[in-house]
Amino acid sequence: MRRYRPTAIPGSEITPEASYLQRRDILRLGAAGGLALAAPLASPSLSIAAEPEPLAAAPGGYDPGEELTPEADATSYNNFYEFGTGKGDPKARSGDFNPRPWSIKVDGMVGKPAEFDLDALMALGLEERTYRMRCVEAWSMVIPWIGFPLAALLDKVEPQGSAKYVAFETIVRAQEMPGQRGAFQPLDWPYVEGLRLDEARHPLTIMAMGLYGKTLPNQNGAPVRLVVPWKYGFKGIKSIVRMTLTEEQPASTWNRLAPNEYGFYANVNPAVDHPRWSQAKENRIGGGGFFGSNERPTLPFNGYGDEVASLYDGMDLTVNF
Amino acid sequence: MPLPALPKRYHPASIWALYAVGLLPAVWTFYLGATGQLIGNPVKIFEHLLGEWALRFMILTLLISPIRDVLGINWVRYRRALGLLAFWYVAMHFLAYMVLDKRLAIDVIVEDVFKRWFITIGMAGFVLLIPLALTSNRWSIRRLGPGWNKLHRLIYPIAAAGALHYCLSVKVIGPEQLIYAGLITILIAWRLVRRHYMDWKRGKRQSSSELASAIPRAD
Numbered sequence: 001m002r003r004y005r006p007t008a009i010p011g012s013e014i015t016p017e018a019s020y021l022q023r024r025d026i027l028r029l030g031a032a033g034g035l036a037l038a039a040p041l042a043s044p045s046l047s048i049a050a051e052p053e054p055l056a057a058a059p060g061g062y063d064p065g066e067e068l069t070p071e072a073d074a075t076s077y078n079n080f081y082e083f084g085t086g087k088g089d090p091k092a093r094s095g096d097f098n099p100r101p102w103s104i105k106v107d108g109m110v111g112k113p114a115e116f117d118l119d120a121l122m123a124l125g126l127e128e129r130t131y132r133m134r135c136v137e138a139w140s141m142v143i144p145w146i147g148f149p150l151a152a153l154l155d156k157v158e159p160q161g162s163a164k165y166v167a168f169e170t171i172v173r174a175q176e177m178p179g180q181r182g183a184f185q186p187l188d189w190p191y192v193e194g195l196r197l198d199e200a201r202h203p204l205t206i207m208a209m210g211l212y213g214k215t216l217p218n219q220n221g222a223p224v225r226l227v228v229p230w231k232y233g234f235k236g237i238k239s240i241v242r243m244t245l246t247e248e249q250p251a252s253t254w255n256r257l258a259p260n261e262y263g264f265y266a267n268v269n270p271a272v273d274h275p276r277w278s279q280a281k282e283n284r285i286g287g288g289g290f291f292g293s294n295e296r297p298t299l300p301f302n303g304y305g306d307e308v309a310s311l312y313d314g315m316d317l318t319v320n321f
Numbered sequence: 322m323p324l325p326a327l328p329k330r331y332h333p334a335s336i337w338a339l340y341a342v343g344l345l346p347a348v349w350t351f352y353l354g355a356t357g358q359l360i361g362n363p364v365k366i367f368e369h370l371l372g373e374w375a376l377r378f379m380i381l382t383l384l385i386s387p388i389r390d391v392l393g394i395n396w397v398r399y400r401r402a403l404g405l406l407a408f409w410y411v412a413m414h415f416l417a418y419m420v421l422d423k424r425l426a427i428d429v430i431v432e433d434v435f436k437r438w439f440i441t442i443g444m445a446g447f448v449l450l451i452p453l454a455l456t457s458n459r460w461s462i463r464r465l466g467p468g469w470n471k472l473h474r475l476i477y478p479i480a481a482a483g484a485l486h487y488c489l490s491v492k493v494i495g496p497e498q499l500i501y502a503g504l505i506t507i508l509i510a511w512r513l514v515r516r517h518y519m520d521w522k523r524g525k526r527q528s529s530s531e532l533a534s535a536i537p538r539a540d
Binding site: 072073076077081085086087088136137139182184186187254257258261275276277278283285289290291295 | 354355356357358359360361362363364365366367421424429432433437438439489490491492493494495496497499
């Protein structure tokens with residue numbers, strides 16, 4: 001079995017400390033500026049969302065060597081029901097969302113419950129990693145994420161020996177998220193997801209804070225989201241505000257809504273069809289109109305089987321789909 | 322008449338204009354998709370757009386007679402064009418699915434139609450629409466006589482199939498699905514209460530005219 005060896009970071013790639021620190025200042029300035037603008041007007045729906053800014057990261061050593069999905073596609077064809085159910089809604093309707101300042105509260109079965117602000121999260125070591133992303137709707141992308149290994153964050157809070165799962169929760173902020181208000185709500189908020197602790201600690205699992213060299217745009221889950229490349233995209237919960245270590249398997253939004261269609265594990269598996277469509281193939285999104293997209297076979301564990309298949313030894317994956 | 326009536330000499334032109342305008346969304350989106358201007362998933366975007374317009378024209382077709390019954394505006398001359406537009410959009414929706422989405426993989430399409438409920442229902446709606454489109458001409462109306470009306474009542478199960486197909490195709494039913502399904506439900510339900518409404522309306526008119534004649538003149 002192939003093992004994961006992080007690529008050594010050449011000195012030339014390391015961001016000078018000065019610009020690294022400056023970048024944080026820019027973030028702080030942006031947040032402060034936003035607040036200063038918002039305060040006198042006292043309008044919560046005022047558009048103060050920060051534009052994505054350059055985000056420096058060390059190369060993370062992961063690259064499937066496939067053509068990147070054009071950034072325009074990855075940032076305008078999204079599922080983020082907090083902003084609406086249409087694929088274009090997250091980009092079109094997330095302008096009011098202000099992801100700064102932000103913090104993630106980590107509690108539950110941990111030795112050191114803590115709250116991490118954006119600076120503390122970025123200090124966990126940002127890397128750029130290119131992953132395949134396979135949506136449960138049978139389309140896929142190749143995205144250069146910037147994030148830190150979730151294990152680094154878990155180490156900080158010292159999970160107790162009996163903790164077996166990590167539960168995640170998205171923010172509820174109806175005044176800035178149009179999908180969370182109105183007479184008809186397709187999902188129960190907050191959006192929740194969960195991982196087994198060993199899945200959460202796996203070196204492939206990252207918390208992304210950027211893509212394509214920039215901070216996450218709102219429609220992609222700003223300011224921080226989960227990326228688990230061997231699972232269907234809906235596991236990649238966005239705009240996370242809370243993580244809880246538990247002994248019991250936590251609820252996950254889509255599984256709760258349609259347990260026959262979406263499992264807790266949701267590992268990419270071409271052999272287990274969604275009841276309403278086949279998962280054997282996927283449509284790789286990427287420019288070029290009707291004839292530019294291309295269909296390709298879906299790989300078990302989205303092509304990350306060598307790294308993760310052993311996590312599920314002895315499990316029937318058609319039952320635990 | 323609450324609206325100024327269109328002079329009769331413009332009626333044929335207005336029907337042709339409706340065809341032209343009605344086909345615009347398909348033509349324009351096809352152009353955008355073929356030239357690489359649809360961002361994201363162009364095939365699905367085009368396919369879904371065609372399906373949604375099919376439902377819109379289906380709803381407009383079903384609206385013609387309630388508008389006449391309730392508002393007294395007669396737009397029956399546009400109903401054939403609206404019905405045919407609905408048919409053409411369903412046909413294009415199917416073609417986009419077959420050619421652009423499934424790339425003529427017949428085995429995959431057959432599996433979809435027999436294995437996946439929402440596709441079975443959609444396909445049934447499309448198949449049932451074909452005889453309606455084929456008989457949407459004067460010759461057929463004359464030829465089939467009262468049978469024509471009976472045949473064209475198929476539009477109700479077809480519209481219901483369309484709404485169901487839409488609702489079952491999505492991961493979770495959202496406001497869009499509720500609006501389309503709700504409108505189609507109301508328009509079908511209207512047919513069940515229409516006779517009572519018309520009786521009541523006629524009765525009201527009659528009793529008011531009786532009343533008028535019963536009042537002795539005060540001269």
